[in-house]
Amino acid sequence: MTLHLTEPRTGGAPVHSPESRKPVPRKSQRGSRPGGSSIDVQRKKLLIPFVGPAFVLYTVLFIVPALGAVWISLHKWAGSGPMKFVGLDNYGRIFRDQLFLSSFGNTLLLLFVVGTAIFVLAFALTLVLRDMAGKKIARNVIFFPHLINALVFGVLAGFIFNPGGMVNTLLAPLGVTDPPKWLAQDNIFPLIMVTLVCTTTGYFTTILMAGVDRIPPYYYEDCALAGASAFQRLRYVILPLTWDVFGTCAVLWTISSVKIFEIVWVFGGSSGAGVPPTQSWTAAVYTYVNAFSGQSTPAYGAATASAVLSLALISVLVVLLRRAMRRDAVEF
Amino acid sequence: MGKTARHLRPLAALLGAALALSTTACGGATDASPAAEAVDISGSISGQTINYWSMWKDGEPQQKVIAAAIADFEKETGATVSVQWQGRSNTEKLVPALNTNNVPDLVDGTFAKLAPVIGETGQASPLTSVYSYEVDGKAVSSVIPEKFTSNGVFKGEDGQPWMVPYSVSSDGIWFDAAQHPELKAKPPATWDEFIEVLDKLKASGSAPIAADGDIAGYNSTWFVTALLRLKGAGSFKALVEDKSGEGWDDPAVLEAARKVETLVKGGYLNSGYNASKFPAQQQLWANGDAALILNGSWTPTETGSYAAPGFDYSSFQFPAMGDNPASARVDFIGFAVPAKSKNQVPAQRLAAFMLNSKYQNALGTEAKVLPVRPDAPVAPAVESVKAAIDAAPATHLQNDGVTFPGFMEKVFFPKDDELFLGKTSADEFIGKMKAAQIQYWKDNS
Numbered sequence: 001m002t003l004h005l006t007e008p009r010t011g012g013a014p015v016h017s018p019e020s021r022k023p024v025p026r027k028s029q030r031g032s033r034p035g036g037s038s039i040d041v042q043r044k045k046l047l048i049p050f051v052g053p054a055f056v057l058y059t060v061l062f063i064v065p066a067l068g069a070v071w072i073s074l075h076k077w078a079g080s081g082p083m084k085f086v087g088l089d090n091y092g093r094i095f096r097d098q099l100f101l102s103s104f105g106n107t108l109l110l111l112f113v114v115g116t117a118i119f120v121l122a123f124a125l126t127l128v129l130r131d132m133a134g135k136k137i138a139r140n141v142i143f144f145p146h147l148i149n150a151l152v153f154g155v156l157a158g159f160i161f162n163p164g165g166m167v168n169t170l171l172a173p174l175g176v177t178d179p180p181k182w183l184a185q186d187n188i189f190p191l192i193m194v195t196l197v198c199t200t201t202g203y204f205t206t207i208l209m210a211g212v213d214r215i216p217p218y219y220y221e222d223c224a225l226a227g228a229s230a231f232q233r234l235r236y237v238i239l240p241l242t243w244d245v246f247g248t249c250a251v252l253w254t255i256s257s258v259k260i261f262e263i264v265w266v267f268g269g270s271s272g273a274g275v276p277p278t279q280s281w282t283a284a285v286y287t288y289v290n291a292f293s294g295q296s297t298p299a300y301g302a303a304t305a306s307a308v309l310s311l312a313l314i315s316v317l318v319v320l321l322r323r324a325m326r327r328d329a330v331e332f
Numbered sequence: 333m334g335k336t337a338r339h340l341r342p343l344a345a346l347l348g349a350a351l352a353l354s355t356t357a358c359g360g361a362t363d364a365s366p367a368a369e370a371v372d373i374s375g376s377i378s379g380q381t382i383n384y385w386s387m388w389k390d391g392e393p394q395q396k397v398i399a400a401a402i403a404d405f406e407k408e409t410g411a412t413v414s415v416q417w418q419g420r421s422n423t424e425k426l427v428p429a430l431n432t433n434n435v436p437d438l439v440d441g442t443f444a445k446l447a448p449v450i451g452e453t454g455q456a457s458p459l460t461s462v463y464s465y466e467v468d469g470k471a472v473s474s475v476i477p478e479k480f481t482s483n484g485v486f487k488g489e490d491g492q493p494w495m496v497p498y499s500v501s502s503d504g505i506w507f508d509a510a511q512h513p514e515l516k517a518k519p520p521a522t523w524d525e526f527i528e529v530l531d532k533l534k535a536s537g538s539a540p541i542a543a544d545g546d547i548a549g550y551n552s553t554w555f556v557t558a559l560l561r562l563k564g565a566g567s568f569k570a571l572v573e574d575k576s577g578e579g580w581d582d583p584a585v586l587e588a589a590r591k592v593e594t595l596v597k598g599g600y601l602n603s604g605y606n607a608s609k610f611p612a613q614q615q616l617w618a619n620g621d622a623a624l625i626l627n628g629s630w631t632p633t634e635t636g637s638y639a640a641p642g643f644d645y646s647s648f649q650f651p652a653m654g655d656n657p658a659s660a661r662v663d664f665i666g667f668a669v670p671a672k673s674k675n676q677v678p679a680q681r682l683a684a685f686m687l688n689s690k691y692q693n694a695l696g697t698e699a700k701v702l703p704v705r706p707d708a709p710v711a712p713a714v715e716s717v718k719a720a721i722d723a724a725p726a727t728h729l730q731n732d733g734v735t736f737p738g739f740m741e742k743v744f745f746p747k748d749d750e751l752f753l754g755k756t757s758a759d760e761f762i763g764k765m766k767a768a769q770i771q772y773w774k775d776n777s
Contacts, residue, residue: 078737080430081453093775099742162612163604181607183546185749274547274610278746289741292424295549297448299737 066311073305079291079298090305099278100306103286106189107310110196110282111257111317117197118253119246122204126212127234129205139209142202153195154266157183161191185277188268192280195263204249211245212238216332240330247325251318258314259284283310370460370492377678378410382437384682385426387665389419393699394499401691402682411678423449426670430455435670437679443485443495443664448735450668451486451494457669457676458492465684472496472687475705479727480662483566497666497704498686499695502629502717503553504647508640512623519648523561523591526651530600533623539602541595542622543752544610548745551752552731553626554595557650557661558588560728565659568732572739575773580766589751589758591653596754606753611635618643626650629702632713645713649720660724664704737776743768 073090075083094100125142129135160166161182168179181187215238223233239246261284268276275289283306290303384402388395395417402413416436418425423445429435430450439446450456463473473481476497486493509516520526533540544550556568562584571579579585595601602622605613611634617625618635620643625631632645639645652658667683669676685691692708695701700711702718710718721727731740747768751761 078453079427079449080455096775097742099746158609158612162608164612164616181604183609184607185546185753187607268546274549275741275745277546277548277749278742290738293738293741295444295731295740296735297452297737298427302738 069304070308072300073308075301077300079300086301090301091309094302094305094309099281100283100286102278103281104283104310104313106281107258107260107283109189110193110260111254114193114196114200115250115253115257118201118204119249121197121201122208122249125201125205126208127238129209130212139206143206144202145199146203148199150199150263151266153199154263157191157195157267185268185279188277189280192263192267195267196260200253204253207249208242208245211242215241219332240327241332243325243327243330247322250321250325254314254318254321258310261285261288370458371676371680373461373465373677373680373684375677376410377681379412380675380678381412381414382673382675382678382682384413384415384438384440384679385422385436386415386417387420387422387439387441388417390417394695394701397691397694397699398686400694401686401688404690405682405685409678409681411681413678413682420445426450430670430672433672435672437673437675438667438669438682440498440665440667442501443497443666444730444735446495446666446668447733450670451488452735454489455671456488456494457671457673457680458488458490459494459496459667459669459680459683460492462496462680462684463493465681467684467687468689472684475687475707477704477706479725480664480704483726485664485729485733495664495666495668496683496687497664498683498692499665500702500704500721501663501665502702502721503627503661504629504649504717504720505624505626506617506631506645506647507624508620509644509646510642511620515648516646520651523651523653527594527598530595530598534600539622540600540624542602542613542617542625543605544608544613545601545605545749545753546608547610548741548749549730550627552740552745552748554592554752555588555748556731558591558653559585560732561650561653561656561658562588564656565726565728566732569734572732572734572736572744572769574769575777577766577770577773580762580769586758586762589761592751593758596752629714629717632711633700636713645716647716647720649724657725659726659728660721661730662721662727663730666704736772739772743772 072083074085074087076086076090077083129138132138158165162168163181165182167182168176171179182191219237219241220233223237228236260282264276264280264282264285265288268280275293275295276285281289287303287306287310290299290306292298386395386398388398399415402415405411406413416422420441422439423441426436426439427449430453439450443451446456463476464471466472467475480497480500481493486495486497488494507515515529520529530540559568559571563582571582571585602613602616613622614625614627614631614635615638616622618639620640631647649658649660667686669679669683673679687705689705689708692703692705695703696708696710700714702710702714702721706722734740734744744765747756747761747764750756750764751758756764
């Protein structure tokens with residue numbers, strides 16, 4: 001059965017039928033009491049004091065800067081000094097820029113390829129850990145990498161993959177005299193992807209496990225009695241009952257994957273001493289280099305244009321994702 | 333619509349208020365920058381206060397010297413200096429501050445970082461008066477070597493200088509003189525002699541050159557310096573400025589690329605240079621596992637903590653090519669005063685004050701960097717670099733001073749990396765650069 005969250009607003013009986021959602025004619029409201037029931041009046045009185053401050057802060061700190069970014073993206077501007085209006089030129093230029101396209105491609109790789117790997121692994125781990133002894137400890141262990149600053153992985157990559165690093169030192173006794181060039185420019189992005197899978201899986205496993213733990217054990221008993229296979233149990237019990245958690249995780253990953261920046265910067269940027277090789281740029285890195293590389297005149301217009309484009313494309317993705325994942329939440 | 337509208341109306345009012353509030357907060361952002369004039373900076377500044385955003389962090393050797401100078405400055409003039417030791421990100425913080433009326437009165441940084449944000453955007457005050465101000469009885473302009481200023485690097489669009497350097501950095505091909513006394517006795521002067529040295533080192537079994545190939549700025553030094561040796565200081569910038577891209581067809585440009593190719597194909601670079609992470613390669617160089625490294629004058633301080641025992645830092649200049657006089661790389665660290673500063677006089681006086689020999693000497697001997705004044709002594713490790721700068725007839729900036737938006741990071745570095753890391757040949761590099769540069773100027777003019 002599905003749960004309806006529509007709250008009774010008029011103080012009367014719960015509203016369920018679609019007809020009653022139609023706006024009540026104004027006349028009848030005026031006729032009874034101005035502004036509706038006393039609860040309604042109270043609610044309206046409290047709207048401004050409660051919502052107001054958050055709304056003002058949100059507008060000043062997020063909405064206005066976002067609109068400001070759109071405005072800047074229509075200009076050629078070095079961050080200070082005169083602004084030159086160029087219309088949509090910055091956008092056209094970005095779409096022609098192979099580097100932006102490849103950077104954005106990398107962002108999509110992170111979003112979809114790394115995302116898929118994370119969720120498949122997280123789900124598998126969830127199922128394994130559910131019946132495991134000592135699952136609390138295991139859960140903490142796999143969550144731990146998520147707590148570590150990405151900078152650490154960037155620095156660690158050097159120790160592990162440098163020509164004289166750990167991996168090659170371990171391979172040498174095995175007769176590998178010509179090991180792969182781990183940190184060559186073309187290999188850095190795949191390494192970043194693997195690192196992200198390792199560090200992020202634990203985080204989503206933890207959230208999914210919380211969802212799975214919520215499922216009452218009698219469903220599993222039912223499954224056992226009905227002779228369901230492990231796959232059927234997954235298909236008919238676990239997946240439907242954790243679908244909403246799953247959907248939230250997918251949105252969380254979509255949003256955070258678009259902003260991935262620091263790990264790319266330290267992995268290939270020599271811990272901040274330079275700009276990472278273009279092969280490993282993401283859209284966020286592209287934006288940053290345009291505005292703040294420190295090695296050339298800042299191009300704020302192009303930087304904000306790429307930020308606005310990323311925001312727009314991601315908003316579309318999130319909406320599509322929400323649509324694709326939409327199911328009626330199962331009440332249990 | 334009844335209910336929704338009634339909820340929306342107050343929200344709309346709030347939105348309006350918030351918008352009004354935030355736009356007033358940003359007021360002044362579009363103010364045209366004031367057309368600044370040089371000011372007279374003689375006269376008393378007692379009782380005045382300036383705000384200084386420093387590129388140094390508390391405890392750094394340079395910070396200690398500047399802090400001592402500020403203490404003396406306050407005592408001598410009666411002015412007050414309020415310092416924020418911000419570190420290298422001070423220029424990033426400067427950009428948004430320049431859009432407000434709350435700017436620092438004095439900032440310092442490398443030329444490469446200050447020029448794009450304050451010098452070329454017309455946001456800096458002309459410091460002509462600083463150059464004519466006297467320190468130790470001599471005008472500032474006469475204690476700074478003429479070759480540093482004669483090419484007009486510090487001049488803004490109005491033709492007046494906007495930066496006053498107090499320290500410089502340079503580069504060289506570094507080696508351990510204890511291991512290779514022959515290089516100190518007779519450094520290779522020409523490219524052919526350089527290759528001979530490399531061949532000898534290779535034959536002796538040690539890797540000739542270490543390079544942290546993941547730092548594009550280090551990689552580009554090879555090609556850019558080779559080109560400057562062949563065509564003179566300023567030729568790389570001229571090549572890049574050419575909107576037709578035809579400059580890349582010049583045989584000398586191909587020649588410079590071929591020199592880099594020689595190093596790569598000849599196996600003179602330490603194996604693994606193309607797949608390692610800074611500072612792995614300079615570490616193994618400091619341990620004696622490779623003989624040479626092309627790097628900045630900061631190399632002795634940067635590698636000092638892990639260098640092999642008895643390491644004796646010395647360097648020689650990038651070898652000469654052809655008959656062109658070899659210029660020395662000189663990057664500047666110095667002061668600029670934002671045009672919007674309301675305390676021009678004391679800020680400019682402090683900029684001049686750092687050029688007193690007392691602090692210049694301290695920069696050389698205590699902070700162990702290169703002071704801008706040639707008469708200041710330096711630490712033994714950088715003596716070879718100082719000698720090279722003193723002897724050079726001209727100077728050039730890192731990357732020849734190219735700061736076109738995104739050009740180095742997005743156009744030049746990726747292709748130069750391919751050349752230096754052995755992924756493309758010299759001819760392919762030229763072709764790719766030409767096409768990319770034509771496209772760049774089509775998009776950016």
